[in-house]
Amino acid sequence: MVTLNDIDIINGCAENDRYYQKLLYERYAKKMLAVCMVYTGDTYEAENVLQESFIKIFHHIKNYKPSGSLEGWIRRIIVNTATDYYRKKKRIKFSEVKLEDVHSDEAGSFDVDSFAVKDIVAAIQTLPEGCRMVFTLYAVEGYTHKEIGELLGISEGTSKSQYSRAKSLLKDKLKKNESISAERYNV
Numbered sequence: 001m002v003t004l005n006d007i008d009i010i011n012g013c014a015e016n017d018r019y020y021q022k023l024l025y026e027r028y029a030k031k032m033l034a035v036c037m038v039y040t041g042d043t044y045e046a047e048n049v050l051q052e053s054f055i056k057i058f059h060h061i062k063n064y065k066p067s068g069s070l071e072g073w074i075r076r077i078i079v080n081t082a083t084d085y086y087r088k089k090k091r092i093k094f095s096e097v098k099l100e101d102v103h104s105d106e107a108g109s110f111d112v113d114s115f116a117v118k119d120i121v122a123a124i125q126t127l128p129e130g131c132r133m134v135f136t137l138y139a140v141e142g143y144t145h146k147e148i149g150e151l152l153g154i155s156e157g158t159s160k161s162q163y164s165r166a167k168s169l170l171k172d173k174l175k176k177n178e179s180i181s182a183e184r185y186n187v
Contacts, residue, residue: 006066006070009023009024010066010070013058013061014061014062021058024058024061025054028071029050029054031071032078035078036049036078038140039079039083039133039136040082041125041126041129041132048085049081049082050078052081053074053077053081056077057077060077079141083137083151083152086133087152087153119174120170120174123170123177124170127169131165131169132166134159134162134163134166135162135163135167135170139163145163146159
C-alpha cells in the first residue's frame with residue numbers, strides 16, 4: 001500500500017519537480033539496479049536500463065494508480081525496459097533446444113535451498129543471455145511462457161526449452177561450485 005510520503009513523491013514527480021524525482025530515484029535505484037543486473041549481467045548495461053527505466057517512470061507516473069504497490073509498478077517498468085532493450089538490440093540468441101535433450105532430474109533430487117542467494121544470483125548471471133532472460137522472467141518475475149514469448153518475440157516452446165536449459169545449466173554450475181567448496185574445506 002502507498003504511504004502518504006509516497007503520495008507526495010508521486011504527486012511531485014507528476015509535476016516534474018526535480019526534488020521529488022530525486023527522492024524517488026534515491027529510494028528505489030539501488031534495489032532496481034540489482035534487478036537490472038540480473039537481466040543484463042553487465043554493470044554498464046544495467047545502468048543504461050535503469051536510466052531508461054527512470055525516464056519512463058517519470059514520464060508515466062501521472063498514470064500510476066495508488067491501489068497497488070509503487071515498488072511493484074516500478075519493477076514492472078524496469079523488467080519491461082530490460083526486455084525491450086534486448087529485443088531492440090537483437091542481442092538475445094535463443095537456441096532451439098528440444099526438451100528431451102535437456103538433462104532431467106532422474107539422477108536424483110537437487111536441493112537449491114542449500115545454496116546462498118548470492119551464489120544462485122551469480123550462477124544466474126553466468127547463463128547465456130537467452131536462458132538468463134527466460135529464467136528470470138519465469139522463475140523470478142512470474143511470467144508465463146506465453147507472456148515471455150510475446151515479450152521477447154519468441155515461441156512459447158522456445159521459452160520452455162530455454163527455461164529447461166537454464167535450470168539444467170544452473171544445476172550443473174551449482175553442483176560444481178558445491179563440490180569445489182567441499183574440497184576446499186575438506187567437507
